[in-house]
Amino acid sequence: MSALSLVPNADRVAADAAALRAPLAIRGLTVSYGQQPAVFSVDMTLRAGAMTAIVGPNGAGKSTLMKAALGIVTPLSGRITAFGAPVELQRHRIAYVPQRASVDWDFPARVIDVVLMGMYRDLGLLGRVRAHHRDFARDCLDRVGMTDFADRQIGQLSGGQQQRVFLARALAQNADLYMLDEPFAGVDAATEKAIIAVLKGLRDEGRTVLVVHHDLATVAEYFDDVLLIATRKVAEGPVTQVFTADNLQATYGGRLATQQIDRLPGAGA
Amino acid sequence: MLWEALTLQLGYNATLVTVGAALLGFAAGVTGTFLFLRKRALVSDAISHATLPGVGLAFLAMVALGGDGRNLAGLLIGSALSAWVGLLAVSFLTRRTRLAEDAAIGAVLSVFFGFGIVLLTVIQSLGAGRQAGLEDFLLGSTAGMLRADALLIAGGGALVLAVVLALRRPLTLVTFDPDYAVARGLPVARLDLLMMGLVMAVTVIGLKVVGLILIVALLIIPPVAARFWSDRSDHVVLLSGAIGAVSAWVGAALSATAPNLPTGPMIVLTAFAIFALSLLAAPGRGVLAAALRQNRFRRRVHMRQGLLALAHGQPIYEGLTLRLLQHAGLVRPDGVPTEAGQARAARALRDEARWAELRAGPGNEAAAALHDGVRDIETVLTQDQIAEIDRRIGGPRGVPG
Amino acid sequence: MGADFVTLSLTPILIGALAAVACALPGNFLVLRRQALIGDAISHVVLPGIVVAFLITGAVATLPMILGAACAALVAVALIEAVRRLGRIEPGAAMGVVFTAMFAGGVLLLEQSDTSSVHLDVEHALYGNLESLIWLDASGWGSLTDPVALAGLPPELGRIALTLVAVALFTGIFWRPLALSTFDEGFARSLGIRTGALGLALVVVSALAAVAAFDAVGSIIVIAMFICPPAAARLMTDRLGAQVGWSVVFAILSAILGYVLAGYGPGWFGLGASVSAAGMIATVSGVILALAAVFGPRRRGAIVAT
Numbered sequence: 003m004s005a006l007s008l009v010p011n012a013d014r015v016a017a018d019a020a021a022l023r024a025p026l027a028i029r030g031l032t033v034s035y036g037q038q039p040a041v042f043s044v045d046m047t048l049r050a051g052a053m054t055a056i057v058g059p060n061g062a063g064k065s066t067l068m069k070a071a072l073g074i075v076t077p078l079s080g081r082i083t084a085f086g087a088p089v090e091l092q093r094h095r096i097a098y099v100p101q102r103a104s105v106d107w108d109f110p111a112r113v114i115d116v117v118l119m120g121m122y123r124d125l126g127l128l129g130r131v132r133a134h135h136r137d138f139a140r141d142c143l144d145r146v147g148m149t150d151f152a153d154r155q156i157g158q159l160s161g162g163q164q165q166r167v168f169l170a171r172a173l174a175q176n177a178d179l180y181m182l183d184e185p186f187a188g189v190d191a192a193t194e195k196a197i198i199a200v201l202k203g204l205r206d207e208g209r210t211v212l213v214v215h216h217d218l219a220t221v222a223e224y225f226d227d228v229l230l231i232a233t234r235k236v237a238e239g240p241v242t243q244v245f246t247a248d249n250l251q252a253t254y255g256g257r258l259a260t261q262q263i264d265r266l267p268g269a270g271a
Numbered sequence: 272m273l274w275e276a277l278t279l280q281l282g283y284n285a286t287l288v289t290v291g292a293a294l295l296g297f298a299a300g301v302t303g304t305f306l307f308l309r310k311r312a313l314v315s316d317a318i319s320h321a322t323l324p325g326v327g328l329a330f331l332a333m334v335a336l337g338g339d340g341r342n343l344a345g346l347l348i349g350s351a352l353s354a355w356v357g358l359l360a361v362s363f364l365t366r367r368t369r370l371a372e373d374a375a376i377g378a379v380l381s382v383f384f385g386f387g388i389v390l391l392t393v394i395q396s397l398g399a400g401r402q403a404g405l406e407d408f409l410l411g412s413t414a415g416m417l418r419a420d421a422l423l424i425a426g427g428g429a430l431v432l433a434v435v436l437a438l439r440r441p442l443t444l445v446t447f448d449p450d451y452a453v454a455r456g457l458p459v460a461r462l463d464l465l466m467m468g469l470v471m472a473v474t475v476i477g478l479k480v481v482g483l484i485l486i487v488a489l490l491i492i493p494p495v496a497a498r499f500w501s502d503r504s505d506h507v508v509l510l511s512g513a514i515g516a517v518s519a520w521v522g523a524a525l526s527a528t529a530p531n532l533p534t535g536p537m538i539v540l541t542a543f544a545i546f547a548l549s550l551l552a553a554p555g556r557g558v559l560a561a562a563l564r565q566n567r568f569r570r571r572v573h574m575r576q577g578l579l580a581l582a583h584g585q586p587i588y589e590g591l592t593l594r595l596l597q598h599a600g601l602v603r604p605d606g607v608p609t610e611a612g613q614a615r616a617a618r619a620l621r622d623e624a625r626w627a628e629l630r631a632g633p634g635n636e637a638a639a640a641l642h643d644g645v646r647d648i649e650t651v652l653t654q655d656q657i658a659e660i661d662r663r664i665g666g667p668r669g670v671p672g
Numbered sequence: 673m674g675a676d677f678v679t680l681s682l683t684p685i686l687i688g689a690l691a692a693v694a695c696a697l698p699g700n701f702l703v704l705r706r707q708a709l710i711g712d713a714i715s716h717v718v719l720p721g722i723v724v725a726f727l728i729t730g731a732v733a734t735l736p737m738i739l740g741a742a743c744a745a746l747v748a749v750a751l752i753e754a755v756r757r758l759g760r761i762e763p764g765a766a767m768g769v770v771f772t773a774m775f776a777g778g779v780l781l782l783e784q785s786d787t788s789s790v791h792l793d794v795e796h797a798l799y800g801n802l803e804s805l806i807w808l809d810a811s812g813w814g815s816l817t818d819p820v821a822l823a824g825l826p827p828e829l830g831r832i833a834l835t836l837v838a839v840a841l842f843t844g845i846f847w848r849p850l851a852l853s854t855f856d857e858g859f860a861r862s863l864g865i866r867t868g869a870l871g872l873a874l875v876v877v878s879a880l881a882a883v884a885a886f887d888a889v890g891s892i893i894v895i896a897m898f899i900c901p902p903a904a905a906r907l908m909t910d911r912l913g914a915q916v917g918w919s920v921v922f923a924i925l926s927a928i929l930g931y932v933l934a935g936y937g938p939g940w941f942g943l944g945a946s947v948s949a950a951g952m953i954a955t956v957s958g959v960i961l962a963l964a965a966v967f968g969p970r971r972r973g974a975i976v977a978t
């Protein structure tokens with residue numbers, strides 16, 4: 003019964019104030035499609051300058067959580083702040099890489115055009131694309147190893163190449179907080195390593211990175227923190243503390259065979 | 272007068288037309304359901320507009336052969352042929368080019384219609400008066416219809432309906448579960464073709480009564496309206512047929528009561544009225560029911576979240592949550608939980624713990640899947656099962672009462 | 673190509689071409705967004721719009737009718753959205769329900785009111801009267817610099833030119849967010865682009881183009897102008913700018929060729945009168961699309977990797 007506090011709500015709000023200045027702070031978020039909550043009453047606070055993974059089974063609400071944080075879907079309830087202010091005021095500091103299936107790959111645009119989309123906030127409605135914009139876009143493509151494909155139609159790329167282009171577009175946003183939804187889905191090992199190197203580079207520059215991740219085996223290797231969700235939050239914190247067999251069992255339920263958890267690095271105890 | 276019309280006492284022709292329209296409406300409603308459930312409702316729009324050049328060409332051909340250009344059977348055969356060509360064009364554009372189906376439909380319907388208009392003006396220029404009647408195909412007209420035409424419509428409507436009803440089961444199967452249909456050895460491709468054939472037949476027979484611009488309404492509105500009342504496919508199919516038949520019957524009867532009530536629009540507006548009623552008032556999927564449910568759901572979510580926040584000593588940011596808690600006497604105005612609030616919060620916490628235990632255990636996926644955040648575990652599990660869970664999580668802790 | 677041409681053919685061709693381009697510009701985005709049939713829905717509800725305007729004002733005046741048509745288009749779009757969202761019905765079926773019902777209402781109102789005395793009939797609404805938009809005050813090419821003759825230009829010309837300017841401005845200014853939200857809506861929203869409002873604005877601009885063009889080419893054939901040139905252009909290139917360029921070329925080509933064929937074509941077959949110019953324009957745009965579908969260098973889509 004120790005948790006039940008008899009403190010006025012205002013005092014509880016005040017005590018929470020410092021945490022709300024995090025790159026991303028979510029309080030009491032519920033998102034529901036119809037009568038079925040996809041995310042229920044989730045609280046999370048992102049640690050600045052860390053790489054955090056969101057982990058959970060299919061349909062756990064990972065994408066939904068990210069979309070709600072970006073204001074792409076409207077929540078039923080909840081409060082979301084980025085860097086201490088409402089997300090709408092901080093969009094220029096946030097970059098986003100959607101799950102790959104969500105775009106029209108037949109759209110008439112070249113790779114370089116897609117990367118330039120990342121500079122929308124700089125260019126505005128009518129700003130001309132100047133040489134330095136192009137140079138920066140090429141630089142971003144270079145960082146993901148896609149320079150040679152700059153003039154290809156985007157539909158004529160492999161899945162892994164498309165993912166790299168998305169990452170380049172996010173780099174072009176030059177943000178402080180990067181949110182990536184399953185950047186490693188359908189990507190070969192070499193590309194995965196390349197992407198993770200870019201992300202770690204961002205983290206080392208002091209930026210914050212949030213990634214929806216499916217491969218339990220690499221969580222400990224790639225990430226600093228982890229958020230486990232299955233519609234509601236199961237656990238949140240440094241990988242070394244919360245990425246445990248018990249928490250994974252609670253996240254995946256009967257779906258995850260026990261021996262599979264035992265094989266995970268860091269799940270020894 | 273309306274009563275006489277509804278009870279078929281306005282003469283032989285009007286009766287034939289009304290009965291024919293009702294049969295056609297039933298067939299259209301049933302056929303349209305298959306289209307609607309496959310999300311291809313507007314293919315019928317392409318088909319119906321594509322009939323126009325066929326009407327014009329058939330007229331020209333019949334005149335060239337020295338016959339009467341206005342022979343309804345001949346015109347309908349022509350319209351069916353050109354509708355078929357239109358359908359092929361839609362499927363060519365979607366399959367063989369990168370264009371999506373909506374663009375293909377729009378292109379075909381407008382181009383065929385445009386070409387049809389060109390042909391109508393050609394016919395006009397051949398000699399005044401001779402084309403009289405062809406414009407009726409745009410909006411439909413049953414006034415002054417020949418006995419033979421009325422018979423053709425009634426007979427055609429009955430025939431299409433018979434075919435649709437006979438093939439209801441395989442068509443339903445193909446619509447809802449194509450894979451299973453293949454596994455069962457059904458000729459899926461041929462049934463697909465047959466479905467399009469039925470759509471065409473409905474369109475062609477309806478041309479004279481409803482007109483080519485509005486005939487799609489008979490294929491689209493009844494299934495959409497029926498869908499509000501049931502989730503069972505066989506019910507939707509029959510209900511849609513019934514709505515189509517009633518709309519056509521009432522519409523045709525209304526139109527027979529006065530000279531300036533055109534048949535097609537009357538039928539469509541009747542169907543639309545049934546649709547509007549369904550949209551608003553249907554239990555379950557209707558708008559009013561859904562809004563009430565959504566509101567209730569919203570409150571339950573806020574309530575539950577508020578209780579959990581109290582239990583965890585977390586701040587509450589949502590005004591609605593605080594108001595609901597306060598209104599239920601669970602918190603004081605300053606947000607401190609009352610006695611009752613503490614009890615409810617503890618119980619919510621215990622429910623969460625029980626759910627978590629249920630999820631973590633193996634073999635409980637089915638029950639765990641019911642966990643939507645607002646459902647109490649008591650509604651899903653038996654007392655014995657709950658007791659078993661409580662034994663594992665250490666029993667109720669500090670829950671008063 | 674003398675004085676006759678200027679008097680009888682120049683203005684209809686100009687109006688046809690301007691209308692075609694005004695529809696093709698937003699049509700490019702509608703086709704890319706899989707909303708091509710919005711053009712279908714809008715053009716069907718133009719008829720009830722003008723009928724209601726006529727019933728309210730009691731006269732066949734242009735401005736109220738354009739306003740009425742524009743209002744009807746807005747009502748239709750709102751209804752479609754409402755039916756789609758509230759009833760959770762797929763967009764195609766929602767459109768089908770709304771536009772057929774509104775069109776039926778329009779026809780019924782038309783039959784109920786005594787409009788036989790005025791020039792307001794269904795056929796006119798359906799296939800326009802491009803041929804009648806002639807420049808009576810013109811006496812030859814010289815009239816193009818004669819202020820008196822210029823004052824006698826059909827008012828439809830000015831209207832459609834103005835509409836085209838508005839449509840072109842909209843497309844130009846919002847090019848970037850339109851492209852972005854069409855390609856990747858989620859990303860666009862994460863940038864703060866109000867994709868819902870933008871989509872609605874696109875539909876409203878399309879409605880504007882449809883209403884202005886409807887005067888010239890009739891309501892059904894407007895659909896051909898929305899869809900055929902952009903669809904054909906889609907099969908020619910993989911660059912958005914180039915696609916829009918191609919669509920403008922195709923639109924102008926359809927208008928000119930269609931008008932010429934309609935006016936002079938029947939003579940080649942020994943028929944006296946001309947045939948419907950609007951119908952012929954739609955037919956030509958369809959032939960262009962068919963050619964692009966068979967020979968277009970980019971007719972096949974990208975193999976979408978999954």
Ligand SMILES: Nc1ncnc2c1ncn2[C@@H]1O[C@H](COP(=O)(O)OP(=O)(O)OP(=O)(O)O)[C@@H](O)[C@H]1O
Pocket residue numbers: 035040058059060061062063064065066067
């Ligand atoms: N647009 C939508 N309409 C209705 N339900 C949706 C929608 N998007 C997601 N859902 C449902 O919400 C739940 C959460 O979906 P979400 O996409 O967030 O899952 P996820 O964790 O990202 O899964 P995955 O690992 O498969 O990407 C699922 O049950 C899904 O069916």
Ligand SMILES: [Mg+2]
Pocket residue numbers: 064065066101183
């Ligand atoms: Mg996802």
